[in-house]
Amino acid sequence: MNFMDPESVYNLSNIREDLIRMEDTIIFNLIERSDFYRNPSIYVNDSDKIKIPNFNGSFLDWLFQQHETIESQVRRYQSPDQYPFYPNVIKESFLPPIKYPKLLANYFREVNVNKEIMEIYIKEMIPRVAKKEGDDDENFGSTAMSDIITLQSISRRIHFGMFVAEAKFQADRELYTNLIKDKDIDGIVENITNSAVEEKILNRLLIKAKTYGTDPTSHESNNKVHPEAVVGIYKDWVIPLTKKVEVEYLLRRLEDEF
Numbered sequence: 104m105n106f107m108d109p110e111s112v113y114n115l116s117n118i119r120e121d122l123i124r125m126e127d128t129i130i131f132n133l134i135e136r137s138d139f140y141r142n143p144s145i146y147v148n149d150s151d152k153i154k155i156p157n158f159n160g161s162f163l164d165w166l167f168q169q170h171e172t173i174e175s176q177v178r179r180y181q182s183p184d185q186y187p188f189y190p191n192v193i194k195e196s197f198l199p200p201i202k203y204p205k206l207l208a209n210y211f212r213e214v215n216v217n218k219e220i221m222e223i224y225i226k227e228m229i230p231r232v233a234k235k236e237g238d239d240d241e242n243f244g245s246t247a248m249s250d251i252i253t254l255q256s257i258s259r260r261i262h263f264g265m266f267v268a269e270a271k272f273q274a275d276r277e278l279y280t281n282l283i284k285d286k287d288i289d290g291i292v293e294n295i296t297n298s299a300v301e302e303k304i305l306n307r308l309l310i311k312a313k314t315y316g317t318d319p320t321s322h323e324s325n326n327k328v329h330p331e332a333v334v335g336i337y338k339d340w341v342i343p344l345t346k347k348v349e350v351e352y353l354l355r356r357l358e359d360e361f
């Protein structure tokens with residue numbers, strides 16, 4: 104899809120094609136992260152572990168905030184598929200704003216589940232992916248960089264739920280308008296769910312994770328990241344959070360009349 108061409112954005116098969124491409128990025132990012140220990144010290148605000156001058160937060164917070172401040176100045180967070188983890192560190196860009204056409208309802212910037220993504224990533228995903236539990240390998244910078252790239256790729260995928268939601272709304276305005284008026288969350292969830300598509304995604308992920316994590320010249324299986332871990336991450340969090348974004352977006356959809 105092309106953000107300058109709204110019709111291409113409201114096409115569900117175009118959106119799903121992009122979601123499939125993102126699977127590759129996310130799997131490779133998880134494989135990169137799996138090369139490091141769990142390194143719990145980088146996720147806690149504890150000066151006995153890592154002392155950061157003039158900063159209240161974890162080492163990951165510190166590094167990620169520097170990134171978002173810089174990236175905001177090259178317009179990263181103007182793009183409708185990019186949502187900051189630390190909205191308060193965002194700066195204006197010295198570049199002129201990019202003039203995107205209207206793609207989503209006017210409150211779309213307020214739908215941001217990155218806080219939840221961050222918590223789940225640290226508590227649930229990292230333990231499933233990291234090479235070794237517990238021990239710090241002192242690769243704090245590399246590990247946190249790998250976390251930033253992985254979190255950004257997962258966040259982009261999940262917030263794509265808004266394009267999915269908008270496409271579904273436009274395909275059946277009457278149905279969704281009634282559900283939204285009734286605040287019928289269960290009805291919305293039921294209608295946005297396509298179990299066959301979900302099953303296909305999980306089956307494909309298992310094959311991709313096995314393939315990408317294995318040396319193609321070797322016959323031995325030496326998976327870098329457990330393929331079942333990737334499937335579990337999608338099944339338990341990535342798809343449910345995408346649906347949560349869809350529901351949050353749809354529940355407010357009648358605020359905007361376009």
Ligand SMILES: O=C(O)C(=O)C[C@]1(C(=O)O)C=C[C@@H](O)C=C1
Nearest residue numbers: 267295296297298300301342345
């Ligand atoms: O493709 C869709 O229709 C979506 O809503 C996206 C998605 C997903 O997260 O991949 C979420 C819910 C559907 O059940 C199927 C897939």
